[in-house]
Each structure stands twice: as C-alpha cells, then as structure tokens.
Amino acid sequence: MPHPPIYLDNHATTPLDPLVLEAMMPYFTDRFGNPGSTHLYGWEAGAGVEQAREQIAQILGASPQEIIFTSGATEANNLAIKGVAEAYLAEGRHFITVVTEHSAVLAPLQYLEGFGFSVTYLPVDGNGLLDPQDLISAIRSDTVLVSVMAANNEIGVIQDLKTIGQICKERGVLFHTDAAQGIGKIPLDVNPMGIDLLSFTAHKCHGPKGIGGLYVRSRNPRVKLAPQIYGGGQEQALRSGTLAPPQIVGMAKALTLAVENQTTEQAQIRELRERLWSQIATLPGIYLNGHPYQRLAGNLNVSFAGVDGATLLAALRQEVALSSGSACSSTSLKPSHVLKSIGRSDQLALASLRIGISRFNTQAEIDRVATLITDTVTCRYQ
16 A cells, blocks of 8 residues: 655645644543533533633733634634724724735735725745835825734744834734644733734644634724624624534644644754755756744745656655645635735746655655655656
C-alpha cells in the first residue's frame, strides 16, 4: 500500500494533536450537556468552557470575560469589523487595513464599502512589511479601526504589532489583529501590544476545526461591538448560539501546549525550514517570498521563474501535500494578491509553493521534499 503524501500544508490546517483529542473526548461522552443548562450535565460542560476561557485569556494577557467564542477566525474577524462599524457609527466611518490581509478581513471591509464606509488599503514593502509611517499618514479624524494581521497566511511575515498598537493608542483609534496564523507560534500579549481586538482559531495550531474566538478589550478603552448573530444571548449577547464544549476545551489545550513549548518547538521547526531552504536555494529561477527572517518559523514560500505553477503542484501532489497560496482560494487560477503586493509578476505568483512545517514533521520528510522539489524543478529546465 502506498504511503500517504508528506503533509506540509500546515498553514491551511494542522493535524489534531493526540493530547488535544484526549482532552476533548469526555465532552463528547460523559460531559455532553449544554453549558447553558442548570443541572449537573450543564454545569460540568459549563465548567470546562469557563476553564478553557481562563486558559486562553492567560495566554493573551487578557481577562476571561474578554474572550468571546466563535466558530473560527473568519467569524471573529467579521464580528470585530462589522461589529465596530455598527457600534461606532457616530464616531466615524473610516477603516484602515493592509493589502496583504486574508480575505476574511478584506471581504467584510469591502462589504462595508458598499454601505458608504471608507477603507484605506496600505501597501507593503518588497518583504511584505507595513511601513508605520504609512499608517500614521493614513489615520484621519473619522478613523475608527485599524486591522493588521499578526502573521501572514501565505508568506508568513510577522508585522510589528507593538509599534502599530502604539500608533493607534496615541491617536485614539481601535486596533484589531487577525492572529489566526500567529497564535501559539509567536508571543502575543494584548496590553503591551496595544491590541483592542484579536481574532484567533484552533485548527492552525493542532486544535480542532470549527472553533475560534475574539478578544474584546473591556477597559482602557472598553470596546463596543454590535452583535452579528442574534439568538439566545450567549457570549455576553455578542455571539448567540449553543457553545461547543469539546471544541472549546480542545482549543484551550492546543493553545496551552503550543505556548508552553513555544520557544523550543519553534526553534526546532525553524531548523527544519532552514534545512529545506538550504537544499533548494540554489535552484534556477528561485525566489524567496517574504522577509528572510521576520516570518513564522514554519513558513517557506518560494516562486520559480519559467515554471508553470499548476504543472509543478501536479507533479508533487502524489508525494507531498502543499499549496500555492491560501487554502480559501486554492481553486482559483488568479495570482495571489499577497505575492502581487510584494512585486511578484503574475507568472511568479502562479508558480509559487507555500510550505508549512509543523511539530510533526521530521528531517527525513524535509530531505525527501527537498529532493522532490529539486528533481521536479530541474526537470522543467532541461
């Protein structure tokens, strides 16, 4: 029986850690109650939810009441952006973001533009980084929110959240960050970073799919949000709907494991990335996309001049699972807006590989993938 492909698409999703599954199982079986029910089964499920809320709050330097559970980072981004838009209508209708954001941020902002809101899309440099001076220049008297992702989902670039947060704080503007790719992999602390709203999810960090959350600052300033899902009033009436204790407990376990081992684990993952890069860096026509070191430890994004991207992926697919961009747009034949934003041509953007390395990858796998890429690309030049 053939071996399954080597999995290197960890920016799309990650395999569930067995320790996370172990933590989740009791909430599928014995503690199956609705956390809103006022009996033993509900209390047991509710206790698990609240313990998870405390664990996640501690990871972010927040208070438990500032954590709102959602179905994932996409919903959290929509709640943050559209929730602020409705709640702060009297203060202003101007938003600021970056051209390399995920569609879960860009799409709700484009939706708001259809209702008369104004959005400024800031450029990035050739490495994918935002220039803080561009942000300063873009802030207006009617600006209500700045949204800049913590770490890019395609090229892994890590933005300077602390500087961005300081700029926003000094000017009385709310700061939101999409930390779906960053949480568990880079240090995040909402107070020194000046973050007012932070979206996160579990499945990019060896947790379950279908669960995420939004940090909402409760003081200095207290952030107002308009609910986007109405119903039974769960989650402080900001996100109604029956909570999912197995997923919530699993998310807390996954994030706790990641943060407890962050320094050691990310160093090991970085070594694997550098091992792979060192073996393919001299290939003809290769380009590294994104900042060479201010990026997620497990991210490697490369393009190849003169190579057809679809053919390259097809040639690798049987032995290695990776992608050419965001999983949300992987079926699109359009060049990545992220790669275009850092100056790559359509050809280079279409001939890119997004490689995501996790704690479960091995040196043997990395060496095998390096050989596969080398052989495949070399063949295209012969």
